[in-house]
Amino acid sequence: MPTGNVRKVALVTGGGQGIGKGIARRLVEEGTVVVIADIDGEAAGETAAELGASCSGVAADVADEHAVAGVMKLVLTRFGRLDALINNAGIAAPHAAPVELLELSDWNRVISTNLTGVFLCSKHAVPLLRTSKGAIVNIASTRALQSEPHTEAYAASKGGIVALTHALAVSLGPDIRVNCVSPGWIAVDDWQKSSRRKPPALGPADHAQHPVGRVGCPDDIAAMVSYLISPQAGFVTGQNFVVDGGMTRKMIYAG
Secondary structure (H helix, E strand, O other), X not given: OOOOOOOOEEEEEOOOOHHHHHHHHHHXXXXXXXXEEEOXXXXXXXXXXXXXXXXXXXEOOXXXXXXXXXXXXXXXXXXXXXXXEEEOOOOOOOOOOOHHHOOHHHHHHHHHHHHHHHHHHHHHHHHHHHHHOXXXXXXXXXXXXXXXXXXXXXXXXXXXXXXXXXXXXXXXXXXXXXXXXXXXXXOOHHHOOOOOOOOOOOOHHHHHOOOOOOOEOHXXXXXXXXXXXXXXXXXXXXXXXXXXXXXXXXXXXXX
């Protein structure tokens, strides 16, 4: 990563809302130039306007290779460099259904966005990141490690991201470091675009499920991402960091 007076440039996919917005805000506050690529162009533009001149937004579907290549070309043309790629874009399954009723189209949509999108963005960012000796951070989920019923597509996509992370780290090192963050329960209701924004509906029981005593927020994930793309993480690659307030370590017995 560059030092001195050279400003870093980061691309955050799915940065218009939720966790991605939190990441974009943190990086802008730290002096990074941020490009948000989001399938929701309205959300990308609104967040870019909120974050000021150091942030710009573009509408793009990470499952579309032509669109991804276009975003990388835009970054190169406008800024001449890319120092960090944050693969955050993702969707939940359109319809929760038992596996025997899960439509192939629904499965493919989730895998294409959540997993193939990480592959495509990484593929097309590699030439820029090799030049800058940059870093990739993939956003997976604790759903890669545990599940609720009828979440096969989402769990598979997030588990795939964890595996893809260490594969990329081995293939792209030493020039590019690649790590993964698996968020747990992160409240994002008040991090949506203005037309969808609302206060989180959380009660004491929700917070009490976490050993740290609270549900997470986008800032919790943004802090880890900031570290992972920084020089301080120069000896860290191929890892999956679970940021969940300890929830996946808590044993729960019914009755």
